Amino acid sequence: MSLNAELELELKNRGADWLSFVDISHLSIDQTKGYRSAILIGLVLSPEYLQKVTDTSDYVREMIRCKRIHEDEFHLKELQADQLADYLAHYLTQKGYPAYSQSEDSIYLTGFYNEKTKSTPLPHKTIARLAGLGWIGKHNLLVTPEYGSAICMCTVLTDAPITTHSVEVPLSAQCGACGICQVICADHAIKGKAWDVTTSRDGVVDVYKCTTCFKCVVHCPWTQKYIRKNGGH
Numbered sequence: 258m259s260l261n262a263e264l265e266l267e268l269k270n271r272g273a274d275w276l277s278f279v280d281i282s283h284l285s286i287d288q289t290k291g292y293r294s295a296i297l298i299g300l301v302l303s304p305e306y307l308q309k310v311t312d313t314s315d316y317v318r319e320m321i322r323c324k325r326i327h328e329d330e331f332h333l334k335e336l337q338a339d340q341l342a343d344y345l346a347h348y349l350t351q352k353g354y355p356a357y358s359q360s361e362d363s364i365y366l367t368g369f370y371n372e373k374t375k376s377t378p379l380p381h382k383t384i385a386r387l388a389g390l391g392w393i394g395k396h397n398l399l400v401t402p403e404y405g406s407a408i409c410m411c412t413v414l415t416d417a418p419i420t421t422h423s424v425e426v427p428l429s430a431q432c433g434a435c436g437i438c439q440v441i442c443a444d445h446a447i448k449g450k451a452w453d454v455t456t457s458r459d460g461v462v463d464v465y466k467c468t469t470c471f472k473c474v475v476h477c478p479w480t481q482k483y484i485r486k487n488g489g490h
Protein backbone atom coordinates (compact mmCIF):
# COMPACT_ATOMS: atom_id res chain seq x y z
CA MET A 258 0.00 0.00 0.00
CA SER A 259 1.36 3.46 -0.91
CA LEU A 260 1.99 5.93 1.90
CA ASN A 261 -0.78 8.16 0.43
CA ALA A 262 -3.27 5.26 0.66
CA GLU A 263 -2.07 4.33 4.18
CA LEU A 264 -2.55 7.91 5.43
CA GLU A 265 -5.98 8.21 3.76
CA LEU A 266 -7.12 5.03 5.49
CA GLU A 267 -5.65 6.11 8.84
CA LEU A 268 -7.28 9.55 8.79
CA LYS A 269 -10.63 8.54 7.25
CA ASN A 270 -10.98 5.88 9.94
CA ARG A 271 -10.70 8.76 12.39
CA GLY A 272 -13.34 10.94 10.75
CA ALA A 273 -11.65 12.86 7.95
CA ASP A 274 -13.86 13.23 4.83
CA TRP A 275 -10.95 13.69 2.45
CA LEU A 276 -7.20 14.25 2.22
CA SER A 277 -5.38 16.28 -0.43
CA PHE A 278 -1.64 15.81 -1.02
CA VAL A 279 -0.21 19.10 -2.27
CA ASP A 280 3.17 20.16 -3.70
CA ILE A 281 4.21 23.40 -1.97
CA SER A 282 7.89 23.29 -2.98
CA HIS A 283 7.45 26.39 -5.20
CA LEU A 284 6.25 28.60 -2.34
CA SER A 285 8.56 30.81 -0.24
CA ILE A 286 10.55 29.36 2.66
CA ASP A 287 8.68 31.69 5.04
CA GLN A 288 5.48 29.95 4.01
CA THR A 289 6.76 26.35 3.78
CA LYS A 290 9.30 26.31 6.62
CA GLY A 291 11.39 24.28 4.17
CA TYR A 292 8.88 21.46 3.74
CA ARG A 293 8.16 20.25 0.18
CA SER A 294 4.62 18.95 0.72
CA ALA A 295 1.38 19.66 2.53
CA ILE A 296 -1.45 17.31 3.45
CA LEU A 297 -4.85 18.97 3.73
CA ILE A 298 -7.48 17.32 5.93
CA GLY A 299 -11.07 18.18 5.04
CA LEU A 300 -14.32 17.77 7.00
CA VAL A 301 -17.71 18.63 5.54
CA LEU A 302 -20.50 20.24 7.57
CA SER A 303 -23.84 18.38 7.56
CA PRO A 304 -26.81 19.75 5.53
CA GLU A 305 -29.07 19.34 8.60
CA TYR A 306 -26.77 21.57 10.68
CA LEU A 307 -26.51 24.16 7.89
CA GLN A 308 -30.30 24.19 7.47
CA LYS A 309 -30.70 24.82 11.21
CA VAL A 310 -28.21 27.72 11.05
CA THR A 311 -30.00 29.11 7.98
CA ASP A 312 -33.38 28.96 9.74
CA THR A 313 -32.12 30.53 13.02
CA SER A 314 -31.93 34.33 12.62
CA ASP A 315 -28.84 34.87 14.87
CA TYR A 316 -27.62 31.28 15.34
CA VAL A 317 -24.12 31.87 16.80
CA ARG A 318 -25.31 34.64 19.13
CA GLU A 319 -28.19 32.37 20.23
CA MET A 320 -25.82 29.43 20.92
CA ILE A 321 -23.52 31.71 22.96
CA ARG A 322 -26.53 33.14 24.88
CA CYS A 323 -27.68 29.58 25.72
CA LYS A 324 -24.09 28.57 26.60
CA ARG A 325 -24.31 25.77 24.01
CA ILE A 326 -21.62 26.94 21.55
CA HIS A 327 -19.48 23.96 22.65
CA GLU A 328 -22.09 21.73 20.92
CA ASP A 329 -21.87 23.68 17.63
CA GLU A 330 -20.98 21.38 14.69
CA PHE A 331 -18.56 23.87 13.05
CA HIS A 332 -16.82 24.45 16.37
CA LEU A 333 -16.54 20.68 16.98
CA LYS A 334 -15.35 19.91 13.43
CA GLU A 335 -12.80 22.74 13.51
CA LEU A 336 -11.39 21.16 16.69
CA GLN A 337 -11.54 17.69 15.11
CA ALA A 338 -9.67 18.86 11.99
CA ASP A 339 -6.94 20.31 14.24
CA GLN A 340 -6.74 17.12 16.34
CA LEU A 341 -6.45 15.01 13.16
CA ALA A 342 -3.60 17.25 11.92
CA ASP A 343 -1.75 16.91 15.25
CA TYR A 344 -2.32 13.14 15.08
CA LEU A 345 -1.07 12.96 11.47
CA ALA A 346 2.06 14.99 12.24
CA HIS A 347 2.82 12.69 15.18
CA TYR A 348 2.13 9.58 13.06
CA LEU A 349 4.58 10.77 10.33
CA THR A 350 7.24 11.75 12.86
CA GLN A 351 6.97 8.30 14.45
CA LYS A 352 7.73 6.89 11.00
CA GLY A 353 10.85 9.06 10.84
CA TYR A 354 9.45 11.70 8.46
CA PRO A 355 9.72 15.41 9.41
CA ALA A 356 6.24 16.92 9.81
CA TYR A 357 4.66 20.11 11.19
CA SER A 358 0.98 20.40 12.16
CA GLN A 359 -0.72 23.70 11.27
CA SER A 360 -3.41 23.25 13.92
CA GLU A 361 -4.28 26.49 15.74
CA ASP A 362 -2.55 25.20 18.91
CA SER A 363 0.60 24.15 17.03
CA ILE A 364 0.82 27.45 15.12
CA TYR A 365 0.21 29.41 18.30
CA LEU A 366 2.65 27.43 20.45
CA THR A 367 5.38 27.64 17.81
CA GLY A 368 4.94 31.41 17.52
CA PHE A 369 3.58 31.52 13.99
CA TYR A 370 0.24 33.20 14.74
CA ASN A 371 0.35 37.00 14.28
CA GLU A 372 -2.25 38.28 16.74
CA LYS A 373 -2.04 41.83 15.37
CA THR A 374 -2.80 40.92 11.77
CA LYS A 375 -4.82 37.78 12.70
CA SER A 376 -2.76 35.78 10.23
CA THR A 377 -0.51 32.74 9.75
CA PRO A 378 2.36 32.32 7.23
CA LEU A 379 0.64 29.61 5.08
CA PRO A 380 -3.18 29.68 5.40
CA HIS A 381 -5.11 26.47 4.76
CA LYS A 382 -6.96 28.29 1.94
CA THR A 383 -3.69 28.82 0.00
CA ILE A 384 -3.03 25.07 0.14
CA ALA A 385 -6.67 24.27 -0.71
CA ARG A 386 -6.50 26.45 -3.84
CA LEU A 387 -3.28 24.74 -4.94
CA ALA A 388 -5.06 21.41 -4.45
CA GLY A 389 -7.73 22.63 -6.94
CA LEU A 390 -10.49 22.34 -4.31
CA GLY A 391 -12.13 25.69 -5.03
CA TRP A 392 -11.87 29.46 -5.32
CA ILE A 393 -11.76 32.39 -2.90
CA GLY A 394 -15.20 34.04 -2.74
CA LYS A 395 -16.14 37.66 -2.05
CA HIS A 396 -16.46 36.64 1.61
CA ASN A 397 -12.74 35.77 1.53
CA LEU A 398 -13.49 32.09 2.19
CA LEU A 399 -12.85 29.01 0.09
CA VAL A 400 -15.89 28.03 -2.01
CA THR A 401 -15.99 24.45 -3.31
CA PRO A 402 -18.31 23.48 -6.22
CA GLU A 403 -19.82 20.58 -4.19
CA TYR A 404 -20.09 21.89 -0.60
CA GLY A 405 -19.87 25.66 -1.06
CA SER A 406 -17.97 27.05 1.96
CA ALA A 407 -19.37 24.44 4.36
CA ILE A 408 -16.03 22.79 5.11
CA CYS A 409 -13.43 22.74 7.90
CA MET A 410 -9.78 22.29 7.07
CA CYS A 411 -6.42 21.75 8.67
CA THR A 412 -3.01 21.07 7.15
CA VAL A 413 0.27 19.31 7.90
CA LEU A 414 3.57 20.31 6.27
CA THR A 415 5.93 17.37 5.65
CA ASP A 416 8.84 15.84 3.75
CA ALA A 417 7.33 12.35 3.88
CA PRO A 418 7.68 10.44 0.55
CA ILE A 419 4.08 11.05 -0.54
CA THR A 420 2.84 11.62 -4.11
CA THR A 421 1.67 15.22 -4.43
CA HIS A 422 0.24 17.56 -7.02
CA SER A 423 -0.63 21.24 -7.32
CA VAL A 424 -2.88 22.53 -10.06
CA GLU A 425 -1.33 24.82 -12.68
CA VAL A 426 -4.46 26.95 -12.90
CA PRO A 427 -6.54 27.02 -9.71
CA LEU A 428 -10.33 27.23 -10.11
CA SER A 429 -11.34 30.76 -11.12
CA ALA A 430 -13.85 32.64 -8.94
CA GLN A 431 -17.49 31.91 -9.81
CA CYS A 432 -19.19 34.57 -7.65
CA GLY A 433 -20.07 36.66 -10.70
CA ALA A 434 -22.39 39.54 -9.74
CA CYS A 435 -23.55 37.82 -6.53
CA GLY A 436 -23.22 39.98 -3.40
CA ILE A 437 -25.27 37.97 -0.89
CA CYS A 438 -22.39 37.63 1.57
CA GLN A 439 -21.88 41.41 1.67
CA VAL A 440 -25.62 42.00 2.22
CA ILE A 441 -25.99 39.31 4.92
CA CYS A 442 -22.92 40.54 6.89
CA ALA A 443 -24.49 42.66 9.65
CA ASP A 444 -21.01 43.84 10.71
CA HIS A 445 -20.30 45.31 7.26
CA ALA A 446 -16.96 43.47 7.28
CA ILE A 447 -17.30 42.17 3.68
CA LYS A 448 -16.43 44.75 1.00
CA GLY A 449 -18.11 43.00 -1.97
CA LYS A 450 -14.88 42.84 -3.96
CA ALA A 451 -13.88 39.83 -6.06
CA TRP A 452 -10.61 38.20 -4.89
CA ASP A 453 -7.54 37.46 -7.07
CA VAL A 454 -3.91 36.71 -6.28
CA THR A 455 -3.04 40.41 -6.36
CA THR A 456 -5.78 41.24 -3.81
CA SER A 457 -4.78 41.33 -0.14
CA ARG A 458 -7.16 39.81 2.38
CA ASP A 459 -7.86 43.27 3.80
CA GLY A 460 -9.06 44.43 0.38
CA VAL A 461 -11.85 41.84 0.60
CA VAL A 462 -12.80 41.68 4.28
CA ASP A 463 -12.23 43.83 7.37
CA VAL A 464 -11.35 41.08 9.84
CA TYR A 465 -11.46 43.52 12.74
CA LYS A 466 -15.20 44.07 12.15
CA CYS A 467 -15.99 40.32 11.81
CA THR A 468 -17.90 38.84 14.80
CA THR A 469 -17.72 35.25 13.43
CA CYS A 470 -21.51 34.97 13.04
CA PHE A 471 -21.06 32.30 10.34
CA LYS A 472 -23.73 33.81 8.08
CA CYS A 473 -21.38 34.37 5.11
CA VAL A 474 -20.65 30.62 5.07
CA VAL A 475 -24.25 29.46 5.32
CA HIS A 476 -25.99 32.00 3.08
CA CYS A 477 -23.50 31.65 0.21
CA PRO A 478 -25.62 30.33 -2.73
CA TRP A 479 -23.09 27.54 -3.25
CA THR A 480 -23.59 26.37 0.34
CA GLN A 481 -27.37 26.70 -0.06
CA LYS A 482 -27.16 24.58 -3.24
CA TYR A 483 -25.35 21.84 -1.25
CA ILE A 484 -28.07 22.00 1.45
CA ARG A 485 -30.90 21.76 -1.11
CA LYS A 486 -29.19 18.90 -2.98
CA ASN A 487 -29.12 17.00 0.32
CA GLY A 488 -32.70 17.29 1.47
CA GLY A 489 -32.71 20.89 2.71
CA HIS A 490 -35.38 23.46 1.67
Ligand code: B12
Nearest residue numbers: 376377380381382383397398399406409410458469470471
Ligand atom coordinates in the same frame (compact mmCIF):
# COMPACT_ATOMS: atom_id res chain seq x y z
C1 B12 B 1 -7.18 34.04 11.89
C2 B12 B 1 -8.47 33.39 11.35
C3 B12 B 1 -9.67 34.13 11.39
C4 B12 B 1 -9.70 35.60 11.75
C5 B12 B 1 -9.17 36.43 10.55
C6 B12 B 1 -9.79 35.97 9.21
C7 B12 B 1 -8.80 35.85 8.04
N1 B12 B 1 -9.31 35.41 6.93
O1 B12 B 1 -7.63 36.14 8.16
C8 B12 B 1 -11.21 35.83 12.09
C9 B12 B 1 -11.41 35.62 13.61
C10 B12 B 1 -11.79 37.20 11.69
C11 B12 B 1 -11.85 34.66 11.36
C12 B12 B 1 -13.20 34.63 11.03
C13 B12 B 1 -13.80 33.57 10.37
N2 B12 B 1 -13.24 32.38 10.05
CO1 B12 B 1 -11.36 31.97 10.31
N3 B12 B 1 -9.53 31.43 10.41
C14 B12 B 1 -8.46 32.08 10.81
C15 B12 B 1 -7.19 31.18 10.64
C16 B12 B 1 -6.85 30.58 12.00
C17 B12 B 1 -5.93 31.85 10.04
C18 B12 B 1 -6.25 32.64 8.75
C19 B12 B 1 -5.05 33.39 8.18
O2 B12 B 1 -3.91 32.91 8.22
N4 B12 B 1 -5.34 34.58 7.63
C20 B12 B 1 -4.35 35.34 6.90
C21 B12 B 1 -4.88 35.64 5.48
C22 B12 B 1 -3.84 36.35 4.64
O3 B12 B 1 -5.17 34.38 4.85
P1 B12 B 1 -6.67 33.91 4.57
O4 B12 B 1 -7.61 35.02 4.51
O5 B12 B 1 -7.00 32.79 5.50
O6 B12 B 1 -6.51 33.24 3.12
C23 B12 B 1 -6.03 34.00 2.06
C24 B12 B 1 -4.84 33.32 1.42
O7 B12 B 1 -5.06 31.92 1.34
C25 B12 B 1 -4.91 33.97 0.03
N5 B12 B 1 -4.39 33.13 -1.05
C26 B12 B 1 -4.92 31.98 -1.50
N6 B12 B 1 -4.18 31.52 -2.54
C27 B12 B 1 -3.18 32.41 -2.74
C28 B12 B 1 -2.14 32.45 -3.67
C29 B12 B 1 -1.28 33.54 -3.65
C30 B12 B 1 -0.15 33.60 -4.67
C31 B12 B 1 -1.44 34.59 -2.70
C32 B12 B 1 -0.49 35.76 -2.68
C33 B12 B 1 -2.46 34.55 -1.73
C34 B12 B 1 -3.32 33.46 -1.78
O8 B12 B 1 -6.29 34.22 -0.25
C35 B12 B 1 -7.06 33.98 0.92
C36 B12 B 1 -8.14 35.03 1.05
O9 B12 B 1 -7.61 36.32 1.24
C37 B12 B 1 -7.76 30.09 9.61
C38 B12 B 1 -7.09 28.69 9.72
C39 B12 B 1 -5.76 28.68 8.92
N7 B12 B 1 -4.68 28.38 9.63
O10 B12 B 1 -5.74 28.97 7.71
C40 B12 B 1 -9.28 30.07 9.95
C41 B12 B 1 -10.27 29.84 8.79
C42 B12 B 1 -9.83 30.63 7.57
N8 B12 B 1 -11.53 30.42 9.27
C43 B12 B 1 -12.60 29.80 8.82
C44 B12 B 1 -13.95 30.24 9.04
C45 B12 B 1 -15.07 29.27 8.61
C46 B12 B 1 -14.22 31.50 9.61
C47 B12 B 1 -15.62 32.11 9.88
C48 B12 B 1 -16.70 31.85 8.86
C49 B12 B 1 -16.04 31.62 11.28
C50 B12 B 1 -17.43 32.09 11.79
N9 B12 B 1 -17.87 31.45 12.83
O11 B12 B 1 -18.02 33.03 11.30
C51 B12 B 1 -15.26 33.65 9.93
C52 B12 B 1 -15.35 34.28 8.48
C53 B12 B 1 -14.47 35.50 8.26
C54 B12 B 1 -14.21 35.79 6.76
N10 B12 B 1 -15.29 36.00 6.03
O12 B12 B 1 -13.03 35.80 6.36
C55 B12 B 1 -12.23 28.55 8.03
C56 B12 B 1 -12.45 28.82 6.49
C57 B12 B 1 -13.15 27.67 5.76
C58 B12 B 1 -13.41 28.06 4.30
N11 B12 B 1 -14.52 27.63 3.74
O13 B12 B 1 -12.60 28.80 3.71
C59 B12 B 1 -10.70 28.35 8.44
C60 B12 B 1 -9.84 27.71 7.36
C61 B12 B 1 -10.73 27.47 9.72
C62 B12 B 1 -10.91 25.95 9.48
N12 B12 B 1 -10.27 25.18 10.31
O14 B12 B 1 -11.60 25.50 8.59
N13 B12 B 1 -10.93 33.68 11.08
